[in-house]
Amino acid sequence: xxxxxxxxxxxAVTYVAPIFAHHSFAAEFDSSKSxxxxxxxxxxxxxxxxxxxxxxxxxxxxxEGKWSVETGNVSTLLRRGWTKESLKPGTEVIIQxxxxxxxxxxxxxxxxxxxxxxKLFAGSSEGDATPK
Amino acid sequence: xxxxxxxxxxxxFCAAAMLLPLIGQTPDSKFEPPRLKDGHPNFQGLWKLLGxxxxxxxxxxxxxxxxxxxxxxxxxxxxxxxxxxxxxxxLVAQCVTASVPRATLEPPYPMLIIxxxxxxxxxxxxxxxxxxxxxxxxxxPKNFSALGGDSRGRWEGDTLVIDTTDFRKGIRxxxxxxxxxxxxxxxxxxxxxxxxxxxxxEVTIEDPTVFAKPWxxxxxxxxxxxxxxxxxxxxxxxxxxxxxxxxxGGAKAK
Amino acid sequence: xxxxxxxxxxxxxxxxMFVIGSGAITPAVAQNSKSSNxxxxxxxxxxxxxxxxxxxxxxxxxxxxxxxxxQDGIAASKSxxxxxxxxxxxxxxxxxxxxxxxxxxxxxxxKCYMAGVPRVTYTPGPFQIFQTDGLVIAVYQDLHTYRYIPxxxxxxxxxxEFWMGSSRGRWEGDTLVVDSVSFNDQTWFDKAANFHSADLHVVxxxxxxxxxxLQYEALIEDPKVFTRPWKMRMIAERHTEPGFRILExxxxxxxxxxxxxxxxxx
Numbered sequence: 217x218x219x220x221x222x223x224x225x226x227x228a229v230t231y232v233a234p235i236f237a238h239h240s241f242a243a244e245f246d247s248s249k250s251x252x253x254x255x256x257x258x259x260x261x262x263x264x265x266x267x268x269x270x271x272x273x274x275x276x277x278x279x280e281g282k283w284s285v286e287t288g289n290v291s292t293l294l295r296r297g298w299t300k301e302s303l304k305p306g307t308e309v310i311i312q313x314x315x316x317x318x319x320x321x322x323x324x325x326x327x328x329x330x331x332x333x334x335k336l337f338a339g340s341s342e343g344d345a346t347p348k
Numbered sequence: 349x350x351x352x353x354x355x356x357x358x359x360x361f362c363a364a365a366m367l368l369p370l371i372g373q374t375p376d377s378k379f380e381p382p383r384l385k386d387g388h389p390n391f392q393g394l395w396k397l398l399g400x401x402x403x404x405x406x407x408x409x410x411x412x413x414x415x416x417x418x419x420x421x422x423x424x425x426x427x428x429x430x431x432x433x434x435x436x437x438x439l440v441a442q443c444v445t446a447s448v449p450r451a452t453l454e455p456p457y458p459m460l461i462i463x464x465x466x467x468x469x470x471x472x473x474x475x476x477x478x479x480x481x482x483x484x485x486x487x488x489p490k491n492f493s494a495l496g497g498d499s500r501g502r503w504e505g506d507t508l509v510i511d512t513t514d515f516r517k518g519i520r521x522x523x524x525x526x527x528x529x530x531x532x533x534x535x536x537x538x539x540x541x542x543x544x545x546x547x548x549x550e551v552t553i554e555d556p557t558v559f560a561k562p563w564x565x566x567x568x569x570x571x572x573x574x575x576x577x578x579x580x581x582x583x584x585x586x587x588x589x590x591x592x593x594x595x596x597g598g599a600k601a602k
Numbered sequence: 603x604x605x606x607x608x609x610x611x612x613x614x615x616x617x618x619m620f621v622i623g624s625g626a627i628t629p630a631v632a633q634n635s636k637s638s639n640x641x642x643x644x645x646x647x648x649x650x651x652x653x654x655x656x657x658x659x660x661x662x663x664x665x666x667x668x669x670x671x672x673q674d675g676i677a678a679s680k681s682x683x684x685x686x687x688x689x690x691x692x693x694x695x696x697x698x699x700x701x702x703x704x705x706x707x708x709x710x711x712x713k714c715y716m717a718g719v720p721r722v723t724y725t726p727g728p729f730q731i732f733q734t735d736g737l738v739i740a741v742y743q744d745l746h747t748y749r750y751i752p753x754x755x756x757x758x759x760x761x762x763e764f765w766m767g768s769s770r771g772r773w774e775g776d777t778l779v780v781d782s783v784s785f786n787d788q789t790w791f792d793k794a795a796n797f798h799s800a801d802l803h804v805v806x807x808x809x810x811x812x813x814x815x816l817q818y819e820a821l822i823e824d825p826k827v828f829t830r831p832w833k834m835r836m837i838a839e840r841h842t843e844p845g846f847r848i849l850e851x852x853x854x855x856x857x858x859x860x861x862x863x864x865x866x867x868x
Contacts, residue, residue: 242524243435243593243601262762263586265443265474286589290762291457291473291579299761317594385647392734444852445746460750462734464654469732469739471748476716478746480730480848494850494866516867578750580764584853585715585788 241314245324249315252276253283253323260303264289269303269311269325285311285323288339296339307331313338381506381541386465388483389506389541394572397456397549401523401567413567417527418560430519431526436593436601438521439495443475443583447496447520448512448535449551451477453567454523460578468501468508473581481510488514493531495520508539532557545571643776643810648735650753651776653808656730656846657816657838663724666794667691667834682724684819685833691796697827704795710788714853714861716747716765718789719782719804720820720834728841730848731808738771738778743848745863751780758783763800765789778808791822799826814840 241247255273267287274280287293303309310329316322325338381389401413419427430437440446452459457473463483470479483501488511492498498514517531538550547569554562593601643651662670662679668690669681681689693701711717717725727743738751751771759768763786771780785802807819816838823831852864 242431243441243595244589261586264581265583265587266589268588284588289581291581294579294759294761295576300763301761316592318592318600320592322592442855444854460739462732462737462739464732464734467732469741471739471741471750476745476747478741478748480741482847491868492866493868495852495864496850498866577752577756577759579759580766582716582765584713585710585765 241324244316244318244322245314246317247314251311251313251315251323253285253309253311253313255283255309255311257303257307257309258282258305260300260305262290262293262298262300262302267293267298269309269328271309271311281321283321283323285313285325285328287325287328292339296337298336302336303328311338379542379544382544384463384465388463388503389508390463391461391468391508391539391541391547392463394458394460394576394578395547395569396458396572397453398568398570401453401456401565414565415563417563420558420560423558426519427526427528430521430528433595433601435524435595436590437519438524440474440521440524441590441593443587445477445495446472446474447477447515448479448499448533449537449553450520450522451479452537452549452551452569453565457581458572458576458578468510471578473579475583476581483508493517497533497535504538506540510537510539511535512537528558529553529555530558539569542568640776641810641812646733648733650733651773651778651810652733653731653738653778653810653816654733656728656841656848658728658841659724659818659836659838661724661836663836664721664726664792667724667792667796668794670794682834682836683832684835686830691791692829692832693827694829697797701795701797704797706793706795709790709793709795711790711793712861714745714863715788717742717744718765718785718791719749719767719769720806720818720822721789721791722747722749722766723806723818723820723838724836727851728846728848729838738780741848743851745851745853753778760784763787767802767804774807776809778806780804780806780808782806797827798822798824801826811837814842816840 253271253273253275255271257269257271259270261268266289269285269287271283271285273283308331311323311325312327313323313325328336328338330336384390435441440450445451451472451474459473460471462469466482466484468481468483470481472478477496479496479499481499481501483503485502486500488498488500492514493516494514495516497512499510499512501508501510503509512535515531515533519528519530521528533553533555536552540548542548548566549569550564550566552562552564553559595601643653646652646654662676663682665676665679667682670679672678683689683691686692711725716722722742722744723729725742725744729740729742732739732741736752736754738753740749740751742748747766749766749769751769753771753773756770758770762784764784765786765788767782768784769780769782771778773779782804785798785800787798787800790797801824803823805821809817811817817835818838819833819835821831821833822828849865853861854864855861
């Protein structure tokens with residue numbers, strides 16, 4: 217149990233500067249434009265190079281709509297305990313992330329919070345970029 | 349909660365434990381590696397670069413793991429143009445290949461190494477890149493070019509040296525910060541086991557049409573836990589980002 | 603190499619071998635004798651049967667595993683399905699109707715997607731089998747696809763669906779048996795839109811029938827699509843040309859945005 221805590225804290229510590237390891241981030245997302253989405257999952261594709269959570273809901277300004285939320289890739293998510301069953305259609309989630317530069321309802325996720333309070337780190341930036 | 353104090357201690361401990369290997373320490377005494385039947389060191393297993401590699405390493409204050417990258421003036425202009433409007437041309441964004449040495453370095457993903465005496469086979473997760481590197485003393489072929497170049501391995505004592513040249517015409521990004529190489533890349537990688545679970549990886553890159561002089565990086569690659577395995581890295585099949593790329597100024601990328 | 607068990611004169615047999623070697627027909631006939639003349643494989647340094655080397659299934663199976671006439675300059679091919687005996691895939695009625703409605707232009711292989719199993723075996727191009735202690739690796743030239751096949755009894759990967767599935771190997775005598783699950787439903791068995799669901803389960807058997815011939819069988823099970831399991835069988839031949847190796851195969855868009863495979867150049 218103590219080892220698991222150390223491991224989890226180690227993972228938490230190493231996850232800094234996520235932007236730099238994401239191959240498409242700068243071309244696609246704006247890290248200064250944060251978003252909090254509250255909604256219901258309609259589909260979850262656990263695929264590469266990024267997983268995709270499709271949901272219907274609203275952002276922090278109350279804007280309703282259909283959203284496409286990008287996560288890390290299959291091996292990153294599997295190694296963090298996600299499976300293709302982690303987000304069944306109908307699951308209510310709260311997602312923190314960054315907005316797309318092209319104005320579409322496309323988000324790069326940092327964190328996905330489940331109804332039971334558990335947080336899944338979305339690993340949208342692959343690898344463990346350690347702080348310098 | 350009783351956990352609070354130990355959280356802080358654990359956090360500091362973890363930070364220190366994670367950072368120390370990054371400084372690039374090598375052990376004082378020579379490590380005696382496990383060996384294959386042919387006597388060469390056994391590198392087989394699942395490995396991953398420790399830490400990331402990319403913009404934090406390069407730039408104005410490069411990390412101690414890298415020597416300074418100096419561009420030729422026209423190459424530097426090319427780099428700026430690529431960062432501004434050329435991201436969609438990155439072969440990694442297109443899910444084609446991460447090429448050499450990026451497949452090992454960035455983001456990074458795990459890699460599987462096997463050896464059969466005549467070859468060292470390195471398999472990467474991203475875009476399922478594969479390098480079948482002959483260690484049979486053969487030379488680079490004539491009249492040959494490929495996206496991943498041609499790699500030939502040789503042993504210098506217990507160090508595996510992989511020499512790669514003959515890259516296909518065109519630009520390959522080294523990481524998403526825009527450093528790049530072209531068809532004149534010549535890379536020399538050196539893999540040395542410095543502990544049961546650590547490979548010392550040194551790569552020297554020269555490219556006379558991009559860099560004013562060769563540069564190098566010295567990094568550690570760590571063995572993954574025994575219950576882990578290499579996981580399929582399909583990429584092209586699920587690529588949904590390129591449609592959202594914009595160039596500076598907000599216009600859609602090609 | 604042992605001769606097939608059915609009676610033929612040496613001259614006819616030689617002609618059959620020549621025709622097979624030239625890739626003009628699929629050698630379905632010569633393969634029916636698999637159990638009658640087992641060949642004892644050599645051993646790897648770890649003591650496992652030695653299937654290592656560079657192999658290739660010649661012919662045009664990839665166009666239609668149920669067989670097809672000569673078309674568009676592509677040589678004809680007989681069905682590689684050995685069970686059921688009529689050489690036809692035993693679709694449910696619903697699945698057969700679905701198959702007939704699929705557009706051939708939707709072939710995932712034309713988008714340079716990974717071939718899946720067993721299609722990767724007979725997609726044109728060589729593959730190389732590597733073996734190390736407790737592990738078989740197959741590297742296919744097609745899109746530099748590789749398969750990780752541990753023989754240590756490690757549990758299958760689950761929790762996601764993969765283009766090449768999750769594979770686990772075991773030895774039965776000199777035969778490598780590879781059990782694969784956790785597929786997605788995206789791959790086809792050939793260009794003719796023969797398809798499966800994500801419940802696909804494939805059991806392959808790799809067995810040397812001579813120093814340079816590797817018999818390959820794939821048992822296909824998918825109760826969502828087929829009325830029963832069915833099996834294909836074919837021969838892969840060893841590449842013995844000096845210096846032959848798997849080459850890089852990348853898929854790139856040309857200036858018009860059309861994808862094509864690019865092998866190493868000058």
